[in-house]
Amino acid sequence: MAKDSIREEAKAILTHHIEEKKMRKTPERFSILDVVLDMKGHHSVEDIQGMMPDDFPVSRPTVYSTMDILEELKIVQAHQLNGIKLYERAIGVKPHHHYICTSCGMITDLVDKQIDYVLGNAKTPRFSKEAGIAYIFGLCSKCKAVINKKKKKEEKERLANMTREEKRFAQIDKDLANMAEELKKVGIGKD
Ligand SMILES: [Zn+2]
Ligand SMILES: [Zn+2]
Structure with missing residues:
Protein backbone atom coordinates (compact mmCIF):
# COMPACT_ATOMS: atom_id res chain seq x y z
CA MET A 1 0.00 0.00 0.00
CA ALA A 2 1.39 3.40 -0.96
CA LYS A 3 1.97 5.86 1.87
CA ASP A 4 -0.67 8.33 0.66
CA SER A 5 -3.33 5.67 0.38
CA ILE A 6 -2.53 4.45 3.91
CA ARG A 7 -2.97 8.03 5.13
CA GLU A 8 -6.29 8.34 3.29
CA GLU A 9 -7.50 5.02 4.61
CA ALA A 10 -6.53 5.89 8.21
CA LYS A 11 -8.26 9.27 7.94
CA ALA A 12 -11.38 7.61 6.56
CA ILE A 13 -11.42 5.07 9.42
CA LEU A 14 -11.05 7.82 12.05
CA THR A 15 -13.64 10.06 10.39
CA HIS A 16 -16.12 7.19 10.24
CA HIS A 17 -15.54 6.37 13.91
CA ILE A 18 -15.94 10.00 15.03
CA GLU A 19 -19.18 10.37 13.07
CA GLU A 20 -20.52 7.05 14.27
CA LYS A 21 -19.80 7.89 17.93
CA LYS A 22 -21.10 11.44 17.41
CA MET A 23 -17.83 12.85 18.74
CA ARG A 24 -16.60 16.34 17.99
CA LYS A 25 -14.50 16.34 14.83
CA THR A 26 -11.60 18.32 16.29
CA PRO A 27 -8.52 19.05 14.18
CA GLU A 28 -6.32 17.86 17.09
CA ARG A 29 -7.21 14.21 16.55
CA PHE A 30 -6.32 14.40 12.85
CA SER A 31 -3.11 16.23 13.62
CA ILE A 32 -2.14 13.45 16.06
CA LEU A 33 -3.07 10.87 13.41
CA ASP A 34 -0.72 12.61 10.96
CA VAL A 35 2.16 12.47 13.44
CA VAL A 36 1.45 8.82 14.26
CA LEU A 37 1.44 7.82 10.59
CA ASP A 38 4.87 9.39 10.12
CA MET A 39 6.50 7.97 13.25
CA LYS A 40 8.99 5.15 13.16
CA GLY A 41 9.51 2.81 16.07
CA HIS A 42 7.71 2.61 19.39
CA HIS A 43 6.75 5.69 21.39
CA SER A 44 4.99 6.76 24.57
CA VAL A 45 2.20 9.33 24.79
CA GLU A 46 4.80 11.77 26.11
CA ASP A 47 7.03 11.16 23.05
CA ILE A 48 4.08 11.61 20.70
CA GLN A 49 3.08 14.86 22.39
CA GLY A 50 6.66 16.05 21.86
CA MET A 51 6.46 15.19 18.15
CA MET A 52 3.53 17.55 17.57
CA PRO A 53 4.38 20.55 15.39
CA ASP A 54 5.34 23.67 17.38
CA ASP A 55 2.48 25.65 15.88
CA PHE A 56 -0.02 22.94 16.78
CA PRO A 57 0.50 21.87 20.40
CA VAL A 58 -1.99 19.44 21.93
CA SER A 59 -2.68 18.61 25.56
CA ARG A 60 -1.56 15.33 27.13
CA PRO A 61 -5.17 14.18 27.79
CA THR A 62 -6.03 14.75 24.12
CA VAL A 63 -3.08 12.60 23.06
CA TYR A 64 -4.13 9.89 25.55
CA SER A 65 -7.73 9.81 24.39
CA THR A 66 -6.78 9.91 20.71
CA MET A 67 -4.25 7.08 21.10
CA ASP A 68 -6.97 4.99 22.81
CA ILE A 69 -9.19 5.51 19.77
CA LEU A 70 -6.38 4.80 17.29
CA GLU A 71 -5.57 1.59 19.18
CA GLU A 72 -9.21 0.52 19.13
CA LEU A 73 -9.32 1.19 15.38
CA LYS A 74 -6.10 -0.86 14.93
CA ILE A 75 -4.35 2.12 13.35
CA VAL A 76 -1.73 1.73 16.06
CA GLN A 77 -0.54 -1.24 18.08
CA ALA A 78 0.16 -0.75 21.78
CA HIS A 79 2.85 -2.55 23.76
CA GLN A 80 2.87 -2.57 27.55
CA LEU A 81 6.55 -2.72 28.46
CA GLY A 105 14.75 -0.34 26.71
CA MET A 106 15.63 -0.44 23.02
CA ILE A 107 12.92 -2.24 21.03
CA THR A 108 13.64 -3.86 17.69
CA ASP A 109 11.10 -5.30 15.28
CA LEU A 110 11.50 -8.95 14.43
CA VAL A 111 9.94 -10.76 11.50
CA ASP A 112 10.21 -14.51 12.07
CA LYS A 113 8.06 -17.07 10.26
CA GLN A 114 9.01 -19.80 12.74
CA ILE A 115 7.58 -17.78 15.65
CA ASP A 116 4.46 -17.08 13.56
CA TYR A 117 4.11 -20.81 12.96
CA VAL A 118 4.56 -21.76 16.61
CA LEU A 119 2.13 -19.11 17.87
CA GLY A 120 -0.36 -19.95 15.12
CA ASN A 121 -0.31 -23.62 16.09
CA ALA A 122 -0.25 -23.15 19.86
CA LYS A 123 -3.12 -25.00 21.54
CA THR A 124 -5.35 -22.64 23.52
CA PRO A 125 -8.20 -24.72 25.01
CA ARG A 126 -11.56 -22.96 25.36
CA PHE A 127 -10.00 -19.80 23.99
CA SER A 128 -10.15 -18.39 20.50
CA LYS A 129 -6.91 -16.87 19.37
CA GLU A 130 -6.79 -13.53 17.62
CA ALA A 131 -3.17 -12.57 17.52
CA GLY A 132 0.13 -13.54 19.04
CA ILE A 133 3.09 -11.26 19.53
CA ALA A 134 6.36 -12.54 20.96
CA TYR A 135 8.67 -10.41 23.09
CA ILE A 136 12.24 -11.57 23.50
CA PHE A 137 14.11 -9.94 26.38
CA GLY A 138 17.85 -9.59 26.66
CA LEU A 139 20.70 -7.13 26.27
CA CYS A 140 21.65 -5.10 23.22
CA SER A 141 25.30 -5.21 22.15
CA LYS A 142 25.97 -1.70 23.54
CA CYS A 143 24.59 -2.54 27.00
CA LYS A 144 26.29 -5.94 26.95
CA ALA A 145 29.64 -4.22 26.21
CA VAL A 146 29.09 -1.75 29.08
CA ILE A 147 28.19 -4.58 31.47
CA ASN A 148 31.17 -6.69 30.36
CA LYS A 149 33.48 -3.72 30.84
CA LYS A 150 32.08 -3.16 34.34
CA LYS A 151 32.51 -6.87 35.16
CA LYS A 152 36.11 -6.80 33.91
CA LYS A 153 36.84 -3.71 36.01
CA GLU A 154 35.35 -5.38 39.09
CA GLU A 155 37.42 -8.51 38.43
CA LYS A 156 40.58 -6.41 38.06
CA GLU A 157 39.82 -4.61 41.32
CA ARG A 158 39.18 -7.93 43.03
CA LEU A 159 42.56 -9.20 41.85
CA ALA A 160 44.24 -5.98 42.97
CA ASN A 161 42.63 -6.34 46.40
CA MET A 162 43.71 -9.96 46.63
CA THR A 163 47.32 -8.96 45.97
CA ARG A 164 47.14 -6.37 48.75
CA GLU A 165 45.78 -9.06 51.05
CA GLU A 166 48.57 -11.41 50.06
CA LYS A 167 51.09 -8.65 50.71
CA ARG A 168 49.61 -8.20 54.17
CA PHE A 169 49.95 -11.91 54.91
CA ALA A 170 53.52 -11.85 53.67
CA GLN A 171 54.27 -8.94 56.03
CA ILE A 172 52.74 -10.83 58.95
CA ASP A 173 54.95 -13.87 58.15
CA LYS A 174 57.99 -11.61 58.11
CA ASP A 175 57.06 -10.00 61.44
CA LEU A 176 56.57 -13.42 63.04
CA ALA A 177 59.94 -14.63 61.75
CA ASN A 178 61.61 -11.50 63.18
CA MET A 179 59.85 -12.00 66.46
CA ALA A 180 61.04 -15.64 66.65
CA GLU A 181 64.58 -14.44 65.94
CA GLU A 182 64.34 -11.89 68.76
CA LEU A 183 63.01 -14.52 71.16
CA LYS A 184 65.91 -16.82 70.28
CA LYS A 185 68.34 -14.01 71.11
CA VAL A 186 66.96 -13.68 74.63
CA GLY A 187 67.05 -17.42 75.05
CA ILE A 188 63.38 -18.21 74.70
CA GLY A 189 62.29 -20.70 72.10
CA LYS A 190 65.62 -22.53 71.91
CA ASP A 191 65.32 -26.20 70.87
ZN1 LIG B 1 7.24 -3.03 16.33
ZN1 LIG C 1 20.56 -1.79 25.61
Missing part, protein backbone atom coordinates in the same frame (compact mmCIF):
# COMPACT_ATOMS: atom_id res chain seq x y z
CA ASN A 82 8.19 -1.94 31.81
CA GLY A 83 4.96 -0.31 32.93
CA ILE A 84 4.94 2.10 29.99
CA LYS A 85 2.55 1.91 27.09
CA LEU A 86 4.36 2.30 23.79
CA TYR A 87 2.63 2.76 20.48
CA GLU A 88 3.68 1.99 16.95
CA ARG A 89 1.96 2.45 13.64
CA ALA A 90 0.01 -0.70 12.74
CA ILE A 91 -1.88 0.28 9.60
CA GLY A 92 0.15 -0.67 6.53
CA VAL A 93 2.69 -2.48 8.72
CA LYS A 94 3.08 -6.25 8.72
CA PRO A 95 2.47 -7.87 12.13
CA HIS A 96 5.79 -8.64 13.76
CA HIS A 97 7.52 -9.61 16.99
CA HIS A 98 9.99 -7.69 19.11
CA TYR A 99 13.19 -8.05 21.01
CA ILE A 100 13.82 -5.69 23.88
CA CYS A 101 16.92 -4.65 25.78
CA THR A 102 16.15 -4.83 29.51
CA SER A 103 18.90 -2.33 30.26
CA CYS A 104 18.26 0.60 27.89
Whole structure:
Protein backbone atom coordinates (compact mmCIF):
# COMPACT_ATOMS: atom_id res chain seq x y z
CA MET A 1 0.00 0.00 0.00
CA ALA A 2 1.39 3.40 -0.96
CA LYS A 3 1.97 5.86 1.87
CA ASP A 4 -0.67 8.33 0.66
CA SER A 5 -3.33 5.67 0.38
CA ILE A 6 -2.53 4.45 3.91
CA ARG A 7 -2.97 8.03 5.13
CA GLU A 8 -6.29 8.34 3.29
CA GLU A 9 -7.50 5.02 4.61
CA ALA A 10 -6.53 5.89 8.21
CA LYS A 11 -8.26 9.27 7.94
CA ALA A 12 -11.38 7.61 6.56
CA ILE A 13 -11.42 5.07 9.42
CA LEU A 14 -11.05 7.82 12.05
CA THR A 15 -13.64 10.06 10.39
CA HIS A 16 -16.12 7.19 10.24
CA HIS A 17 -15.54 6.37 13.91
CA ILE A 18 -15.94 10.00 15.03
CA GLU A 19 -19.18 10.37 13.07
CA GLU A 20 -20.52 7.05 14.27
CA LYS A 21 -19.80 7.89 17.93
CA LYS A 22 -21.10 11.44 17.41
CA MET A 23 -17.83 12.85 18.74
CA ARG A 24 -16.60 16.34 17.99
CA LYS A 25 -14.50 16.34 14.83
CA THR A 26 -11.60 18.32 16.29
CA PRO A 27 -8.52 19.05 14.18
CA GLU A 28 -6.32 17.86 17.09
CA ARG A 29 -7.21 14.21 16.55
CA PHE A 30 -6.32 14.40 12.85
CA SER A 31 -3.11 16.23 13.62
CA ILE A 32 -2.14 13.45 16.06
CA LEU A 33 -3.07 10.87 13.41
CA ASP A 34 -0.72 12.61 10.96
CA VAL A 35 2.16 12.47 13.44
CA VAL A 36 1.45 8.82 14.26
CA LEU A 37 1.44 7.82 10.59
CA ASP A 38 4.87 9.39 10.12
CA MET A 39 6.50 7.97 13.25
CA LYS A 40 8.99 5.15 13.16
CA GLY A 41 9.51 2.81 16.07
CA HIS A 42 7.71 2.61 19.39
CA HIS A 43 6.75 5.69 21.39
CA SER A 44 4.99 6.76 24.57
CA VAL A 45 2.20 9.33 24.79
CA GLU A 46 4.80 11.77 26.11
CA ASP A 47 7.03 11.16 23.05
CA ILE A 48 4.08 11.61 20.70
CA GLN A 49 3.08 14.86 22.39
CA GLY A 50 6.66 16.05 21.86
CA MET A 51 6.46 15.19 18.15
CA MET A 52 3.53 17.55 17.57
CA PRO A 53 4.38 20.55 15.39
CA ASP A 54 5.34 23.67 17.38
CA ASP A 55 2.48 25.65 15.88
CA PHE A 56 -0.02 22.94 16.78
CA PRO A 57 0.50 21.87 20.40
CA VAL A 58 -1.99 19.44 21.93
CA SER A 59 -2.68 18.61 25.56
CA ARG A 60 -1.56 15.33 27.13
CA PRO A 61 -5.17 14.18 27.79
CA THR A 62 -6.03 14.75 24.12
CA VAL A 63 -3.08 12.60 23.06
CA TYR A 64 -4.13 9.89 25.55
CA SER A 65 -7.73 9.81 24.39
CA THR A 66 -6.78 9.91 20.71
CA MET A 67 -4.25 7.08 21.10
CA ASP A 68 -6.97 4.99 22.81
CA ILE A 69 -9.19 5.51 19.77
CA LEU A 70 -6.38 4.80 17.29
CA GLU A 71 -5.57 1.59 19.18
CA GLU A 72 -9.21 0.52 19.13
CA LEU A 73 -9.32 1.19 15.38
CA LYS A 74 -6.10 -0.86 14.93
CA ILE A 75 -4.35 2.12 13.35
CA VAL A 76 -1.73 1.73 16.06
CA GLN A 77 -0.54 -1.24 18.08
CA ALA A 78 0.16 -0.75 21.78
CA HIS A 79 2.85 -2.55 23.76
CA GLN A 80 2.87 -2.57 27.55
CA LEU A 81 6.55 -2.72 28.46
CA ASN A 82 8.19 -1.94 31.81
CA GLY A 83 4.96 -0.31 32.93
CA ILE A 84 4.94 2.10 29.99
CA LYS A 85 2.55 1.91 27.09
CA LEU A 86 4.36 2.30 23.79
CA TYR A 87 2.63 2.76 20.48
CA GLU A 88 3.68 1.99 16.95
CA ARG A 89 1.96 2.45 13.64
CA ALA A 90 0.01 -0.70 12.74
CA ILE A 91 -1.88 0.28 9.60
CA GLY A 92 0.15 -0.67 6.53
CA VAL A 93 2.69 -2.48 8.72
CA LYS A 94 3.08 -6.25 8.72
CA PRO A 95 2.47 -7.87 12.13
CA HIS A 96 5.79 -8.64 13.76
CA HIS A 97 7.52 -9.61 16.99
CA HIS A 98 9.99 -7.69 19.11
CA TYR A 99 13.19 -8.05 21.01
CA ILE A 100 13.82 -5.69 23.88
CA CYS A 101 16.92 -4.65 25.78
CA THR A 102 16.15 -4.83 29.51
CA SER A 103 18.90 -2.33 30.26
CA CYS A 104 18.26 0.60 27.89
CA GLY A 105 14.75 -0.34 26.71
CA MET A 106 15.63 -0.44 23.02
CA ILE A 107 12.92 -2.24 21.03
CA THR A 108 13.64 -3.86 17.69
CA ASP A 109 11.10 -5.30 15.28
CA LEU A 110 11.50 -8.95 14.43
CA VAL A 111 9.94 -10.76 11.50
CA ASP A 112 10.21 -14.51 12.07
CA LYS A 113 8.06 -17.07 10.26
CA GLN A 114 9.01 -19.80 12.74
CA ILE A 115 7.58 -17.78 15.65
CA ASP A 116 4.46 -17.08 13.56
CA TYR A 117 4.11 -20.81 12.96
CA VAL A 118 4.56 -21.76 16.61
CA LEU A 119 2.13 -19.11 17.87
CA GLY A 120 -0.36 -19.95 15.12
CA ASN A 121 -0.31 -23.62 16.09
CA ALA A 122 -0.25 -23.15 19.86
CA LYS A 123 -3.12 -25.00 21.54
CA THR A 124 -5.35 -22.64 23.52
CA PRO A 125 -8.20 -24.72 25.01
CA ARG A 126 -11.56 -22.96 25.36
CA PHE A 127 -10.00 -19.80 23.99
CA SER A 128 -10.15 -18.39 20.50
CA LYS A 129 -6.91 -16.87 19.37
CA GLU A 130 -6.79 -13.53 17.62
CA ALA A 131 -3.17 -12.57 17.52
CA GLY A 132 0.13 -13.54 19.04
CA ILE A 133 3.09 -11.26 19.53
CA ALA A 134 6.36 -12.54 20.96
CA TYR A 135 8.67 -10.41 23.09
CA ILE A 136 12.24 -11.57 23.50
CA PHE A 137 14.11 -9.94 26.38
CA GLY A 138 17.85 -9.59 26.66
CA LEU A 139 20.70 -7.13 26.27
CA CYS A 140 21.65 -5.10 23.22
CA SER A 141 25.30 -5.21 22.15
CA LYS A 142 25.97 -1.70 23.54
CA CYS A 143 24.59 -2.54 27.00
CA LYS A 144 26.29 -5.94 26.95
CA ALA A 145 29.64 -4.22 26.21
CA VAL A 146 29.09 -1.75 29.08
CA ILE A 147 28.19 -4.58 31.47
CA ASN A 148 31.17 -6.69 30.36
CA LYS A 149 33.48 -3.72 30.84
CA LYS A 150 32.08 -3.16 34.34
CA LYS A 151 32.51 -6.87 35.16
CA LYS A 152 36.11 -6.80 33.91
CA LYS A 153 36.84 -3.71 36.01
CA GLU A 154 35.35 -5.38 39.09
CA GLU A 155 37.42 -8.51 38.43
CA LYS A 156 40.58 -6.41 38.06
CA GLU A 157 39.82 -4.61 41.32
CA ARG A 158 39.18 -7.93 43.03
CA LEU A 159 42.56 -9.20 41.85
CA ALA A 160 44.24 -5.98 42.97
CA ASN A 161 42.63 -6.34 46.40
CA MET A 162 43.71 -9.96 46.63
CA THR A 163 47.32 -8.96 45.97
CA ARG A 164 47.14 -6.37 48.75
CA GLU A 165 45.78 -9.06 51.05
CA GLU A 166 48.57 -11.41 50.06
CA LYS A 167 51.09 -8.65 50.71
CA ARG A 168 49.61 -8.20 54.17
CA PHE A 169 49.95 -11.91 54.91
CA ALA A 170 53.52 -11.85 53.67
CA GLN A 171 54.27 -8.94 56.03
CA ILE A 172 52.74 -10.83 58.95
CA ASP A 173 54.95 -13.87 58.15
CA LYS A 174 57.99 -11.61 58.11
CA ASP A 175 57.06 -10.00 61.44
CA LEU A 176 56.57 -13.42 63.04
CA ALA A 177 59.94 -14.63 61.75
CA ASN A 178 61.61 -11.50 63.18
CA MET A 179 59.85 -12.00 66.46
CA ALA A 180 61.04 -15.64 66.65
CA GLU A 181 64.58 -14.44 65.94
CA GLU A 182 64.34 -11.89 68.76
CA LEU A 183 63.01 -14.52 71.16
CA LYS A 184 65.91 -16.82 70.28
CA LYS A 185 68.34 -14.01 71.11
CA VAL A 186 66.96 -13.68 74.63
CA GLY A 187 67.05 -17.42 75.05
CA ILE A 188 63.38 -18.21 74.70
CA GLY A 189 62.29 -20.70 72.10
CA LYS A 190 65.62 -22.53 71.91
CA ASP A 191 65.32 -26.20 70.87
ZN1 LIG B 1 20.56 -1.79 25.61
ZN1 LIG C 1 7.24 -3.03 16.33
